[in-house]
Amino acid sequence: MLKIFLNFSLMKFLLKFLIFVFFISCTNDRDVKIIRLGHGLSTTHSVHKAMVFMDSVIKLQSKGKMRIQIYPSEQLGTERQCLELLQIGSLDMTKVSAGSLENFSPNIKVFGLPFLFRDREHSYSVLDSDIGSDLLSGTEKYWLKGLAYYDAGARSFYTREKKIHNPNDLNGLKIRVMESKTAFDMVKILGGSPTPISYGELYTSLQQGVVDGAENNPPSFYLSKHYEVCKFYTLDEHTILPDVLLMSTHTWNSLNKQQKEWVNNSVKLSVIEQRKLWAKSEKESLHAVKEAGVEIIIPDKKLFVEQSKNIFESYKSNSELYNFIERIKESK
Amino acid sequence: MINNLRKRLDNLVSWILIIIMFLMVLTVLWQVFTRYVLENPSSYTEELARYLMIWVGVLGAAYVSGQNNHISIDYFINKTSVNTQLIIKKIIIYIIIFFVFCAFIFGGLRLVYITYLLGQFSPALQIPLSLVYFVVPVSGLLIIFYKVSDLINYCK
Numbered sequence: 134m135l136k137i138f139l140n141f142s143l144m145k146f147l148l149k150f151l152i153f154v155f156f157i158s159c160t161n162d163r164d165v166k167i168i169r170l171g172h173g174l175s176t177t178h179s180v181h182k183a184m185v186f187m188d189s190v191i192k193l194q195s196k197g198k199m200r201i202q203i204y205p206s207e208q209l210g211t212e213r214q215c216l217e218l219l220q221i222g223s224l225d226m227t228k229v230s231a232g233s234l235e236n237f238s239p240n241i242k243v244f245g246l247p248f249l250f251r252d253r254e255h256s257y258s259v260l261d262s263d264i265g266s267d268l269l270s271g272t273e274k275y276w277l278k279g280l281a282y283y284d285a286g287a288r289s290f291y292t293r294e295k296k297i298h299n300p301n302d303l304n305g306l307k308i309r310v311m312e313s314k315t316a317f318d319m320v321k322i323l324g325g326s327p328t329p330i331s332y333g334e335l336y337t338s339l340q341q342g343v344v345d346g347a348e349n350n351p352p353s354f355y356l357s358k359h360y361e362v363c364k365f366y367t368l369d370e371h372t373i374l375p376d377v378l379l380m381s382t383h384t385w386n387s388l389n390k391q392q393k394e395w396v397n398n399s400v401k402l403s404v405i406e407q408r409k410l411w412a413k414s415e416k417e418s419l420h421a422v423k424e425a426g427v428e429i430i431i432p433d434k435k436l437f438v439e440q441s442k443n444i445f446e447s448y449k450s451n452s453e454l455y456n457f458i459e460r461i462k463e464s465k
Numbered sequence: 466m467i468n469n470l471r472k473r474l475d476n477l478v479s480w481i482l483i484i485i486m487f488l489m490v491l492t493v494l495w496q497v498f499t500r501y502v503l504e505n506p507s508s509y510t511e512e513l514a515r516y517l518m519i520w521v522g523v524l525g526a527a528y529v530s531g532q533n534n535h536i537s538i539d540y541f542i543n544k545t546s547v548n549t550q551l552i553i554k555k556i557i558i559y560i561i562i563f564f565v566f567c568a569f570i571f572g573g574l575r576l577v578y579i580t581y582l583l584g585q586f587s588p589a590l591q592i593p594l595s596l597v598y599f600v601v602p603v604s605g606l607l608i609i610f611y612k613v614s615d616l617i618n619y620c621k
Contacts, residue, residue: 275583312588
């Protein structure tokens with residue numbers, strides 16, 4: 134009898150304790166709305182810095198009622214996994230490259246086409262215009278609310294041994310591409326042979342000669358330390374592939390009007406901040422790789438444009454995508 | 466009756482696993498061959514091998530649960546009497562069925578439904594991803610079948 138009684142009071146105590154613990158954990162975030170943001174870049178990257186800036190803006194605007202919690206360096210998964218988490222509703226926000234997003238929202242493929250934009254200014258004006266916002270809102274169908282574009286510069290080829298001055302130099306070279314169909318087609322049409330390899334394995338693949346080169350923007354070339362292996366960087370700027378900031382539609386719909394406004398405002402400010410940071414980091418990384426002994430080649434871009442212009446025709450059958458191509462080409 | 470069905474199912478699943486494993490070996494060999502001999506690496510093999518690996522893993526988990534070969538610590542359970550062992554085993558089965566129902570059947574079907582609805586395709590092969598994820602609810606059903614038949618056998 135005593136034994137049962139003891140057990141009973143023990144149970145009661147445990148139950149009270151659990152309820153107590155449950156309630157303390159609740160009071161902390163009852164009136165602070167926390168948005169969780171996962172991305173794959175390191176904390177030194179300009180995108181991450183802009184996100185930290187975004188958090189401070191939203192904190193200031195909402196007087197501490199809303200915060201953005203950032204999980205960098207693929208802590209919550211790769212870009213693809215983060216997008217899936219957004220669709221399921223397990224994660225609130227993420228930043229992915231347009232190259233990853235095209236597998237979820239087909240119209241985004243347009244950014245993967247080579248020499249779509251005449252120059253950087255053209256790309257900024259398109260992204261800021263209704264063409265950019267049309268493409269962003271197109272992702273909403275796939276339960277991903279596009280918030281803004283971050284600058285990710287222009288991608289160029291880098292190689293181990295062969296200098297690339299014109300597209301003919303690419304003939305027979307194995308070039309690593311992202312898991313994206315447009316990147317694959319782009320390298321093919323320029324004459325190289327595309328090889329999809331995951332980003333994490335790229336350094337050793339370059340070292341062992343599994344591929345002869347890869348393509349990326351200057352800060353990634355520098356931060357990934359691929360310049361230690363690849364000594365030639367050809368600034369042909371074939372694709373201007375932006376990063377996209379997205380929110381889960383589940384989260385977006387759960388926010389009230391005021392909170393949506395806070396998000397929109399802070400995103401806008403962080404985009405401006407990020408473009409500044411990006412320009413700075415681009416200059417710094419080019420300088421740094423030059424210091425490290427990389428030869429930077431500035432080729433005649435016209436040759437590359439000429440070689441790849443037929444790629445647009447192959448998208449004629451896809452009228453929705455082709456419409457976007459035409460709109461971008463016609464815009465100022 | 467149920468044990469007869471179980472044997473047939475075991476046979477079927479093991480053959481499916483053997484075939485997938487065989488395909489996986491072929492895919493990886495083809496990948497190495499194209500990369501080092503033809504010097505023109507095939508673009509879809511890595512992805513195919515990855516998806517086959519997912520199928521072997523998840524379907525294999527169901528098969529192994531049918532064989533009762535999953536990793537477990539039986540040090541403590543072996544110290545108790547036979548009757549207690551039976552009770553504990555039954556409780557374990559109920560817990561497994563509950564978990565598999567929530568995670569594999571409910572969660573898995575939801576995942577398949579979302580990827581199907583949103584029309585997600587794999588980058589290289591362009592196959593619908595819902596097809597790849599479909600293995601999760603299938604494997605969940607298998608596990609539940611095995612565990613229910615275990616339960617029936619214990620009650621006999």
